[in-house]
Amino acid sequence: MAWSTRQLAELAGTTVxxxxxxxRIGLLEEPERAANGYKRYGAxxxxxxxxxxxLADIGLSLAQIAETVDTGEPPEEALRRLDVELAAAVDRLQEVRSELSLILSQRLxxxxxxxxxxxxxxxxETDRSLALVMTRVTSPETAGAYVELLRDSEPHPSDEAFASLSADADEQRRRDVAELMLPLARRQLADYPELDWASFPTASPRIVEAVVAMMPALFNPAQLxxxxxxxxxxxxxxxxxGQT
Structure with missing residues (x-):
């Protein structure tokens, strides 16, 4: 019995x-051709x-397949490493399903x-955009601290003062809002040291770049x-x- 390339692919559940x-990569030798020039594959x-x-279906790479296809016995180390990777993937999928369940049940x-x-x-909307960046771009420690800050924060007079600050606010108005915000900022930084931006440039420059780049889109010149x-x-x- 001989098969064409297409027939062979269909039998194996793959594509031409x-x-x-x-x-091309040497995993499968090309068969001899029939008189009409077409490849003819056998059993x-x-x-x-x-x-x-x-071997591909269980997750081995093509390089690993090349090493084991003749014997059908992949190295134990490769299989154990693959098992660890799959276990991590399963855990992640379970986390996603749990999160989706909450989103659906509570309309989050x-x-x-x-x-x-x-x-x-x-x-x-500005808070949501900033929260999205802070929880997806920063380190797990920083993201966790930011989540705690949002969850535990109570309304403060500076919230409305800052949000309502117009782009053309004068010097006095800007100074007043800054003075109103400063005590809260000091308290938050003391409670959540992971949000101290001073350590970010050396820890992860890309975080600073991302946040700095988005600031003009979120805040007007006076707020900045x-x-x-x-x-x-x-x-x-x-x-x-540091001097004391």
């Missing part, structure tokens, strides 16, 4: 493209192709961590100025503490 790829070719497909927003579901309804003023005061506090 895959068969040709296996030929041995089918067995080898099925073996290749089986899909772009925010479920841990801050209780406050999601109080967040402005207030944030700079508050940040400058926090830096002064840090330098003063």
């Amino acid at each position: 493209k895959a068969v040709r790829h296996y030929h 041995e070719d089918l067995v080898r192709l099925l073996r290749i497909r089986k 927003p899909v772009d925010l961590p479920v841990e801050i579901a209780s406050v999601a309804g109080t967040l402005t 100025d207030v944030l700079v003023r508050v940040g400058r005061e926090l830096l002064t506090d840090r330098e003063r503490d």
Whole structure:
């Protein structure tokens, strides 16, 4: 019995493209051609192709398959490493399913961590955007601290003052809002040291780049100025503490 490339691919549950790829990388030898020039595959070719497909299905790389396809016995180390990788993937999928269950049952927003579901309804669009970046781009420690901050924070007079600050606010108004925000910022930094931006440039420059790049899209010039003023005061506090 002889089969064409297409027939062989169909029998093995793969594609003609895959068969040709296996030929190119040397996993499957090209058979002799019939008088009409077409490849004709036999039983041995089918067995080898099925073996290749089986090894690929359990997750072995093509390089690992090349080393073991003749014997059908992959090295134990490769199988153990694959088992660890699959176990991690299963755990991750279970976490995703648990999160989806909460999202569906409680009608939670899909772009925010479920841990801050209780406050999601109080967040402005700007808060949500910043929360998304902080929980997806930063380190697990920083993201966890930010989630705790959002979840545990209570309304503060500076929230409305900052949110309502117009782009053309004068110098006095900017100074007043910064002074109103500073005590809260100091307390939050003391409670959540993982949010201290001073350590970010050396720990992960890409985090600083991401947040700095998005700031002009989230805040108007006056708000950015207030944030700079508050940040400058926090830096002064840090330098003063370092001298004492």
